Amino acid sequence: MANTATLTDRRTQWGGGKSPFNISYGKLMMWIFLVTDAFTFSSLLTAYGFIRHSFSGNTETPWPSPDVVFNHFPFLHGVHLPLMFVSLMTFILIFSSVTMVLAVEAGHRMAKKEVVKYMFYTILGGLAFLGCQAWEWTQFIIGSEQGRTLADGTIIHGANLAINEYGPVAFADLFFIVTGFHGFHVFSGVVLNIIILFQTMDGVFEKRGHYEMVEKVGLYWHFVDLVWVFVFTFFYLI
Amino acid sequence: MNTHTASIDVQHHHEEEHHNENFITKYIFSQDHKMISKQFLITGIIMGFIGMFLSLLFRLQLAYPDTKFTFLESILGHWGKDGKLDPNFYLALTTMHGTIMVFYVLTAGLSGTFSNLLIPLQIGARDMASPFLNMLSYWFFFASSVVLISSFFVETGPAAAGWTVYPPLSALPKALPGSGFGMTLWLIAIILFVVSSLLGGVNYVATILNMRTKGMKMTRLPLTIWAFLTTAIVGLLSFPVLLGAGLLLIFDRSFGTSFYLNEIVAEFAGGIERVGGSPILYQHLFWFLGHPEVYIIILPTFGITSEIISTNSRKPIFGYRAMIGSLLSIAFLSFLVWGHHMFVTGMNPFLGSVFMIGTLIIAVPSAIKTFNYLATLWKGNIIFTVPMLFGIGMVSLFITGGLTGIHLGNAALDINLHDTYFVIAHFHLVMGCAAIFGMISGVYHWFPRMYGRMMNKTLGYIHFWITIISAYFVFFPMHFMGLAGVPRRYYSNTAYDQFDVFMDMNVFITISAIIGGAAQLLFLFNFFYSIFKGKKSEQNPWNSNTLEWTAPVERIHGNWPGEIPHVYRWAYDYSKPGAEQDFIPQNVPDPGQTDELEEPNTLVHNPATQKETAH
Numbered sequence A: 001m002a003n004t005a006t007l008t009d010r011r012t013q014w015g016g017g018k019s020p021f022n023i024s025y026g027k028l029m030m031w032i033f034l035v036t037d038a039f040t041f042s043s044l045l046t047a048y049g050f051i052r053h054s055f056s057g058n059t060e061t062p063w064p065s066p067d068v069v070f071n072h073f074p075f076l077h078g079v080h081l082p083l084m085f086v087s088l089m090t091f092i093l094i095f096s097s098v099t100m101v102l103a104v105e106a107g108h109r110m111a112k113k114e115v116v117k118y119m120f121y122t123i124l125g126g127l128a129f130l131g132c133q134a135w136e137w138t139q140f141i142i143g144s145e146q147g148r149t150l151a152d153g154t155i156i157h158g159a160n161l162a163i164n165e166y167g168p169v170a171f172a173d174l175f176f177i178v179t180g181f182h183g184f185h186v187f188s189g190v191v192l193n194i195i196i197l198f199q200t201m202d203g204v205f206e207k208r209g210h211y212e213m214v215e216k217v218g219l220y221w222h223f224v225d226l227v228w229v230f231v232f233t234f235f236y237l238i
Numbered sequence B: 001m002n003t004h005t006a007s008i009d010v011q012h013h014h015e016e017e018h019h020n021e022n023f024i025t026k027y028i029f030s031q032d033h034k035m036i037s038k039q040f041l042i043t044g045i046i047m048g049f050i051g052m053f054l055s056l057l058f059r060l061q062l063a064y065p066d067t068k069f070t071f072l073e074s075i076l077g078h079w080g081k082d083g084k085l086d087p088n089f090y091l092a093l094t095t096m097h098g099t100i101m102v103f104y105v106l107t108a109g110l111s112g113t114f115s116n117l118l119i120p121l122q123i124g125a126r127d128m129a130s131p132f133l134n135m136l137s138y139w140f141f142f143a144s145s146v147v148l149i150s151s152f153f154v155e156t157g158p159a160a161a162g163w164t165v166y167p168p169l170s171a172l173p174k175a176l177p178g179s180g181f182g183m184t185l186w187l188i189a190i191i192l193f194v195v196s197s198l199l200g201g202v203n204y205v206a207t208i209l210n211m212r213t214k215g216m217k218m219t220r221l222p223l224t225i226w227a228f229l230t231t232a233i234v235g236l237l238s239f240p241v242l243l244g245a246g247l248l249l250i251f252d253r254s255f256g257t258s259f260y261l262n263e264i265v266a267e268f269a270g271g272i273e274r275v276g277g278s279p280i281l282y283q284h285l286f287w288f289l290g291h292p293e294v295y296i297i298i299l300p301t302f303g304i305t306s307e308i309i310s311t312n313s314r315k316p317i318f319g320y321r322a323m324i325g326s327l328l329s330i331a332f333l334s335f336l337v338w339g340h341h342m343f344v345t346g347m348n349p350f351l352g353s354v355f356m357i358g359t360l361i362i363a364v365p366s367a368i369k370t371f372n373y374l375a376t377l378w379k380g381n382i383i384f385t386v387p388m389l390f391g392i393g394m395v396s397l398f399i400t401g402g403l404t405g406i407h408l409g410n411a412a413l414d415i416n417l418h419d420t421y422f423v424i425a426h427f428h429l430v431m432g433c434a435a436i437f438g439m440i441s442g443v444y445h446w447f448p449r450m451y452g453r454m455m456n457k458t459l460g461y462i463h464f465w466i467t468i469i470s471a472y473f474v475f476f477p478m479h480f481m482g483l484a485g486v487p488r489r490y491y492s493n494t495a496y497d498q499f500d501v502f503m504d505m506n507v508f509i510t511i512s513a514i515i516g517g518a519a520q521l522l523f524l525f526n527f528f529y530s531i532f533k534g535k536k537s538e539q540n541p542w543n544s545n546t547l548e549w550t551a552p553v554e555r556i557h558g559n560w561p562g563e564i565p566h567v568y569r570w571a572y573d574y575s576k577p578g579a580e581q582d583f584i585p586q587n588v589p590d591p592g593q594t595d596e597l598e599e600p601n602t603l604v605h606n607p608a609t610q611k612e613t614a615h
């Protein structure tokens, strides 16, 4: 009996005249877009894997160890704190996802004030993350005091798209493009969140009777967060 | 070109508009899917003629390598000095020809036209899920076309690294004249193009899943819609990878990174110290899009052909579910076989055999499709309308070209065949010509739906016969040239004595191409003439079952004046025993069926879905 019920349910669900997943087209489109975007990131991470693999066994310019490259922490000059700062960044981003969940939940209850509050925290988290990333990039670009001495005697400090103190230039190239592309996503997310925050304060969604836009930007925000977990894993952990 | 569309519509527009629309919102930044479909079609046709013209130019060079054509200098300037085509410009011509045909005509032109026109009309929706994004999709495509064409006016000429733009030719701005600014424009154009196709694809999928009218189960969808759905999904999963590949290429070109470059390359390019990357990485990323791309081209025409062959055979399509299954399995497999384009770029032989097996497996669902077409035709009550002829032509070309795919998919044989005219023959027949035939047959078939008039039949028949004969005359001989080793992308083969035997064949091909090209002018004339002066179309000129023919001929916003028709049966009830007519449209109730249709319409309570898209 229960079986037949679910069967007819599924049939009527897909039978036309309604959404098979019970979601609006807007949310469906956001989901589809995120799958697409995941493929864009995958292509960049594939490039990372491909190039990194070609360096395995290369003793001349070995792939650098992230512990050595990313060991700075603001105000703690000279202290060796591998990956502490990036862990903090990651924590901030994940925490902003939590506040986003709370904003969405408040939206379900039509609690405008709380939506505003949690959206604000989320935006703050996003901005903090971007700020940290800027600092992290700066450290990487400046490099260490001793630098690295090349075969011809020149000393290079830090990294950019053409040099890398810590190892192959490819590492720097990939680092900048992948974290840059992710940072661009965070930035777009912050902009979207700000727009939605203002619309919430204007009472746009209250009038509309639902806070679906908050859910949509929420989906995007969680996605950006999830991607960071992969970026973090690839560049900092392995 | 929008002034074209505009003047077209002023002609026989029936005053139905109660919306306050002005000229701009109606004809230029229109959000109506039917208008957007026409914009895609007309842009596609223009791009198609440009692409064809380029091919005739380089065909002339291949047939008469030693002759001087003074007119070349007058149209091409310094690229046709003394009536001789510049060798670098030859490469630019083939690159632009391939890019235009593959992306602009057969991806955007084809999907953009028919997905936009047919998805809302055939599933019973008032418009696309998001008409606004739909409009953006067209305008990104338009901008992309303009950027691409503008590269002809750059001093160093357009991109010349082949339509696959492999590095290092594409990555080092100094490698060729065409590697300069023309290549940058190419990349910008393609990025705009990817955005356009993603905006379109997101919309197509969301619309098909969410907005079907009541009773339109997935298993009642016309095969056109199934084809557009799988095409959109394939596009959504492969174009982003091209975006990623393009991004890295832009960095290599302009910002000194070396994702695709290594030592060897740096030496060749004058000592730029760039190490660590690999051009093979680019090939992997490119073909991860590139192979699915050929299915993005052919799948919509599978759908179109299914519809047209069934309607004009007055028989249900043979193996409806097998057709859906083969569409889905082709789509799935298309992501696993990109390596067959790289058999000779240095690949582990074991990996090569994996890609080979995958490739040969795709032959199975493809064969299912062609056999189903033939079985539908078998003992049908065939009506040889113009679209039907082009549909049959599509099947014919697909079979002819598909058979050589089995040779090329074989890793060992491909060592001989790769980058020869055999490949050119193969992909033009199986993809180029087959898809063009499918597209043209769709235009003849749905022209009355788009413009309320019929295209001229006699001109259509002449167009068909010249086109199919010239298609075979152009591409069939290329198989023999390829088997003998004639390489593709060569400006001239006069340096090789052993290819002298093909001189006459080259002349024959070029003359056939010119005749075939001239026949397309008939089509062009027929198209524009019929928009204004064609015979007025009846409500359902082909006695077809699908919903688009139930909407009034005069095009209105929202497609149906009253309620949207409900659907009670599949799209292929042709020649049903016992029925009065030999067709039963999908919106005719079926007394034999007592399914869930009587239930009250329970739309999702989410207010966003209830928003009527008719604005």
Ligand code: HEM
Residues within 6 Å of the ligand: B052, B055, B056, B059, B094, B095, B097, B098, B099, B101, B102, B106, B161, B162, B163, B164, B424, B428, B431, B432, B433, B436, B474, B488, B489, B490, B491, B513, B517
């Ligand atoms: C008017 C009919 C056409 C003629 C006469 C023609 C002729 C040719 C020839 C001779 C080449 C080889 C050039 C070379 O490698 O040296 C070529 C390349 C190509 N054609 Fe066509 N073609 C036609 C239509 C099409 C269509 C409809 C498509 C759409 C799929 C297409 C796609 C391509 C592609 C992708 C290439 C490869 C370009 C490259 O090497 O980068 N062509 N065509």
Ligand SMILES: [Cu+2]
Residues within 6 Å of the ligand: B290, B291, B294, B337, B338, B340, B341
């Ligand atoms: Cu392929």
